[in-house]
Amino acid sequence: MSRITGLHVRDIRFPTSREHDGSDAMNPAPDYSAAYVEITTDALDGLVGTGFVFTIGRGNEVQEAAIAALRGHVVGADTEAVLADMGGTWRAMVHDSQLRWLGPEKGVMHMAIGAVVNALWDLRAKRAGQPLWALLADLSPEELVDLVDFRYLTDAITPTEALELFRAAEPHRATRRARLEQQGYQAYTTTPGWLGYDDEKLARLCREAVDEGFEQIKLKVGGDVDEDVRRMGIARATVGPDVRIAIDANQRWDVDEAVTWIERLRPFDIAWVEEPTSPDDILAHAEIARRIAPIPVATGEHMANRVIAKQLIQAGSMSVLQIDATRVAGVNENLAILLLAAKHGVRVCPHAGGVGLCEAVQHLSMFDAVALTGDLDTRCIEFVDHLHEHFVTPVDVHDGRYWPPTAPGAGTEMLADSLDAYAFPDGPAWAVVDTETVPDAVRVA
Amino acid sequence: MSRITGLHVRDIRFPTSREHDGSDAMNPAPDYSAAYVEITTDALDGLVGTGFVFTIGRGNEVQEAAIAALRGHVVGADTEAVLADMGGTWRAMVHDSQLRWLGPEKGVMHMAIGAVVNALWDLRAKRAGQPLWALLADLSPEELVDLVDFRYLTDAITPTEALELFRAAEPHRATRRARLEQQGYQAYTTTPGWLGYDDEKLARLCREAVDEGFEQIKLKVGGDVDEDVRRMGIARATVGPDVRIAIDANQRWDVDEAVTWIERLRPFDIAWVEEPTSPDDILAHAEIARRIAPIPVATGEHMANRVIAKQLIQAGSMSVLQIDATRVAGVNENLAILLLAAKHGVRVCPHAGGVGLCEAVQHLSMFDAVALTGDLDTRCIEFVDHLHEHFVTPVDVHDGRYWPPTAPGAGTEMLADSLDAYAFPDGPAWAVVDTETVPDAVRVA
Numbered sequence: 001m002s003r004i005t006g007l008h009v010r011d012i013r014f015p016t017s018r019e020h021d022g023s024d025a026m027n028p029a030p031d032y033s034a035a036y037v038e039i040t041t042d043a044l045d046g047l048v049g050t051g052f053v054f055t056i057g058r059g060n061e062v063q064e065a066a067i068a069a070l071r072g073h074v075v076g077a078d079t080e081a082v083l084a085d086m087g088g089t090w091r092a093m094v095h096d097s098q099l100r101w102l103g104p105e106k107g108v109m110h111m112a113i114g115a116v117v118n119a120l121w122d123l124r125a126k127r128a129g130q131p132l133w134a135l136l137a138d139l140s141p142e143e144l145v146d147l148v149d150f151r152y153l154t155d156a157i158t159p160t161e162a163l164e165l166f167r168a169a170e171p172h173r174a175t176r177r178a179r180l181e182q183q184g185y186q187a188y189t190t191t192p193g194w195l196g197y198d199d200e201k202l203a204r205l206c207r208e209a210v211d212e213g214f215e216q217i218k219l220k221v222g223g224d225v226d227e228d229v230r231r232m233g234i235a236r237a238t239v240g241p242d243v244r245i246a247i248d249a250n251q252r253w254d255v256d257e258a259v260t261w262i263e264r265l266r267p268f269d270i271a272w273v274e275e276p277t278s279p280d281d282i283l284a285h286a287e288i289a290r291r292i293a294p295i296p297v298a299t300g301e302h303m304a305n306r307v308i309a310k311q312l313i314q315a316g317s318m319s320v321l322q323i324d325a326t327r328v329a330g331v332n333e334n335l336a337i338l339l340l341a342a343k344h345g346v347r348v349c350p351h352a353g354g355v356g357l358c359e360a361v362q363h364l365s366m367f368d369a370v371a372l373t374g375d376l377d378t379r380c381i382e383f384v385d386h387l388h389e390h391f392v393t394p395v396d397v398h399d400g401r402y403w404p405p406t407a408p409g410a411g412t413e414m415l416a417d418s419l420d421a422y423a424f425p426d427g428p429a430w431a432v433v434d435t436e437t438v439p440d441a442v443r444v445a
Numbered sequence: 446m447s448r449i450t451g452l453h454v455r456d457i458r459f460p461t462s463r464e465h466d467g468s469d470a471m472n473p474a475p476d477y478s479a480a481y482v483e484i485t486t487d488a489l490d491g492l493v494g495t496g497f498v499f500t501i502g503r504g505n506e507v508q509e510a511a512i513a514a515l516r517g518h519v520v521g522a523d524t525e526a527v528l529a530d531m532g533g534t535w536r537a538m539v540h541d542s543q544l545r546w547l548g549p550e551k552g553v554m555h556m557a558i559g560a561v562v563n564a565l566w567d568l569r570a571k572r573a574g575q576p577l578w579a580l581l582a583d584l585s586p587e588e589l590v591d592l593v594d595f596r597y598l599t600d601a602i603t604p605t606e607a608l609e610l611f612r613a614a615e616p617h618r619a620t621r622r623a624r625l626e627q628q629g630y631q632a633y634t635t636t637p638g639w640l641g642y643d644d645e646k647l648a649r650l651c652r653e654a655v656d657e658g659f660e661q662i663k664l665k666v667g668g669d670v671d672e673d674v675r676r677m678g679i680a681r682a683t684v685g686p687d688v689r690i691a692i693d694a695n696q697r698w699d700v701d702e703a704v705t706w707i708e709r710l711r712p713f714d715i716a717w718v719e720e721p722t723s724p725d726d727i728l729a730h731a732e733i734a735r736r737i738a739p740i741p742v743a744t745g746e747h748m749a750n751r752v753i754a755k756q757l758i759q760a761g762s763m764s765v766l767q768i769d770a771t772r773v774a775g776v777n778e779n780l781a782i783l784l785l786a787a788k789h790g791v792r793v794c795p796h797a798g799g800v801g802l803c804e805a806v807q808h809l810s811m812f813d814a815v816a817l818t819g820d821l822d823t824r825c826i827e828f829v830d831h832l833h834e835h836f837v838t839p840v841d842v843h844d845g846r847y848w849p850p851t852a853p854g855a856g857t858e859m860l861a862d863s864l865d866a867y868a869f870p871d872g873p874a875w876a877v878v879d880t881e882t883v884p885d886a887v888r889v890a
Contacts, residue, residue, distance in 0.1 A: 026542060026545070027542045027543075027546070028542060029542070029543075030542070030543065030546075031543070055543075055546050055547060056542070056543050056546045057543035057546075058514065058517075058541065058543035058544050059511070059514050059543060059544045059546070059547045059554060061510060061514065062507065062510045062511045062514050062547060062553065062554065062557075063547065064510075065506060065507045065509075065510035065511075066504070066507045066510075066553065069503065069504050069506065069507050072503075096503065097471060097472045097473060097474070097475070097501070098472075098474075098475065098476065098500075098501050098502035098503035098504060099503050099504045100471070101472070101475075101500050101501045101502075101504070102500060102504045102507060102508065102552065102553050102556075103551075103552050103553075104696070104723075104724065104747055105723075105725070106548075106551050106552045106725070106749060107547065107548050107551045107552015107553050107554060107555065107749075108507065108511065108547050108548075108552050108553035108554055109504060109507060109552060109553055110552065111547075112507075151699065151723075152699060152722060152723040152726060152729070153699075154699045154700070154701070155699060155700040155701070155729060155732070251549070254596065254597060254598075254599045254600060255599070255600040256599070256600070277597060278549075278550075278596075278597040278752045279549065280550070280551070280749065280750065280752040280753055280756075281597060281752050281755075281756065282727060282728070282756060283727070283756050283759055283760065284597070284600060287600070302549055304551060304552075304725065304749070305725065307723045307725040307726050308725055310726075311725075311726065311727060311728050314728055315728065
């Protein structure tokens, strides 16, 4: 028996705004960051559970405070009891009535729970000596259903229906796993498409994406429609007619504006339109989807929780659901969302990129491919080739595919040197920044 | 000319869980709290702008960190420029792309902006020597429209339509203001209805409510249906057939459960059913509203922002919209919501209680009564007779009505003695608490 002895949080920031990496219509100058959590125990194995919330800079310290507020739920607890009952552990945090008021179930406090939940899953997977996707895919249907909180979901899926879905998949797990390990999981790349890149860089990165075996790329749009038409023309001419091109507006438009803008881009054959408007706007997404059909709408990376996911599905707001590893309350809530999508026949193509989002979210898709829908044909995971070098077990993406991780854990652990170098505000990476690019909050404080 | 010299945040908590004040089906033991902000300038008037986010205990320090993260947007700025362009000030904070990622526009970070925005409005009203409601009601239609961010709203209301609403009301402002000052604004009381109270206390508080002139009371429900039927019977027998009784489930149910539960209570003549399910669940609220008609559904105190408000109206999710002074990004966003409701003919009956919510939200309803809908007949503001003694200008509620405040400001300023006494964790009110009632986070830290 062991006890959880510590929950340590760090403010890690990468000064990415210097290079315009990650720039889009709503986020012109992000500094990719992580509020990073380490959970320690007094067990002799010395294993540490790691998780994080991805943010884009200022306010990462708020996220850090929210994670620290969960200390009382974890530190001092019996490690085995916490890890053996991850459904109960999740409920205890999400249903803490005083903390719940701060959302409820959304924003900073909810994402903080996600980081702690994911760190506990990382610890459990490390202790089991399995990568998270395989650990989850080895659980019984009953154990999986117990991980999910069905409150507010029963008008769309019941525990009984969830159990049936997992049971139906159970006999196919072994063959599906073999297929996953043999052919990998389709990736698509956003690397070429950031708004801050010039035409030469756009074309070069498009060419490289095709050469590297990607069958889909994505372009950021929504800054200026004429510019978007021009950039889309360059991209389509570069990749040819057979590579799919998705576009991503990052919440830039109202309904009419979205429809008008997308009409200008329709001739270029659009794989999907991502986040055309507010991530909270279920009805506007549905209206846009209806008016731009048959172009698919994709959304979900900013959906606050499973209740929003449920409604996006119920209202027909999108046909591609984009889960994110650190936006909702961790693995358990993403299982709920995968179940909703499976029941209602919506394909899930996760959002990734940022800091460690690729490393984390691949486990959810691969679990789904083995133990839930088994869909390896119509789904793909976003890939951005950026910042992976800071992780202990970086993703293995080649030939346009994610290859299943084999290392124990959830993929969320960062290298000790990176944690030191990018500590904010005192790490060496920040010491050399000129004052112009230092966030306001730091300058003033 | 003056500069804003400081943004100071305090963690203020009242140990209300000791008395079960404020207990409901989702919040069994709240410690009513405020992340309280003071904005100072170097002007000779010495005026301080005050605002807060209401929370129910644990996590108030997270809210405090979020408010502190906004320091760079305010401190050092030209006071007059900030206050003269409150629309621009609001946009600069809400559209800060790095901070926006933490919501977007929801939860801890969004409420923090609300506290700062409200503190700036308090400062502006104090400088003008006017109560906030009167200050707002004296602005021109053009100035009012400029305060509102119409992003994501134009499928429900455009700036032009908003301008028309304000212009149509303008000729009636003087007569409406006279009427408001003469007859007050209808209040209803939740004081009798908390779940933690015994039958004798319930009946006594119901009697007192009627004696004090309230024409509506509200009971918390959702713990146990047989108990609710019994308590509702006591309340109805005590107040008689002419006093309206609303019920509040505080998000306790899924759709089918809500409908079944409400059917049991229907015989008691229900004024409205409040928060039957998740505050994010626009479609479930709409389904419940359809199935329990003609009993009205009320919701909104936990709606994250104007985009959720818009959809609740568009989907017919409720017929009573309950704005809250500190849940969204302050006065400006509540103006947007009042406009949406006015355009679509939905009545607004604000949520209040907590710490200072009555003091704050009355200004919004009174502004609406003078300069927007002019509705003094079908609307009412929640009232709970609790913790008002800690405010410099507590509400004046008598004869079942709120009476318009006359003191300059937004009503949000707390007494210096109270701020000292209830400072958490070091104030004298907390020093005497036994360890059992100290929040986990404190015990562990």
